[in-house]
Amino acid sequence: KLNVGVDTVQHGVEGLTYLLSESSKLMISETDFQDSIHVLGFSDELNKLLLQLYLDNRKEIRSILGELTPKLPSYHNLEWRLDVQLASRSLRQQIKPAVTIKLHLNQHEDQTAQVLQTDPSTLLHLIQQLEQALGEMKTNHCRRIVRNMK
């Protein structure tokens, strides 16, 4: 339908793909993009179209590229349950509270669920430690680094 050879179409597609993915990866500004394609000697109309294509698809391309980075299993969800152990084979008449946790993680599109258990004092310790972790981003040290990186 385009009246050109298969090879030309393929090269065209590959070229476009490369242009858009590299531009999105580097997150280049509009001006930089325009300067870069200007070198190719296309018409102004074509340059405008390419720029629009870049701006429209940049976010999506970046999120897809983000999936390719090396990753650890990531948090998905946590379910919990309160249990009290009343007896066991080795000891009767107990009162042993425990918190049973189901941790859902994602890795490479597989979801795993792991069942873990903890006692009340460890639970409180976990909460305290993780709240400290959350607080770290708000410290002056972290704020300064974030500001200077951008």
Add this chain to the structure above:
Amino acid sequence: ILDDPDLKDIDPTVLKHCHAAAATCILEAGKQKADISAISACLEDCKLDKERIEQFCTEYQRTELITVVSFSIGRSPLHITDVSWRLEYQIKSNQLHKTYQPSYLVTLNVESSDSGSHPDVSFSCTMEQLQDLVGKLKDAAKSLERATQM
């Protein structure tokens, strides 16, 4: 016991049987949390004389260790003992530049009731996900508190 000079006149097999019987008796009594009167009654049924029963009971009262040990025997899901976290700020990857995102790496130190060691559970999460996780743990702690007040 086999090396005790006072006992060397007794047949070692009989000695072993006595030792095993005494141990079983003590363990069962501990398991059922039997009190002294219950133990005495049981030993009387076995036709032990009063002096022996009294000696046994005095010795038994000395050892509280049994309950502690029995308490910890038993299978349970992997038990969380501690948590470590790491806060990092991502700048770029080879697939995607200028990412500028904070991320947390959380490791739950886990202990298994079977002595086979189990790897710790590690996962990454964003700040929002960590807030979700901590929120859920706090819910669990709150309902633990409410349960203890009932």
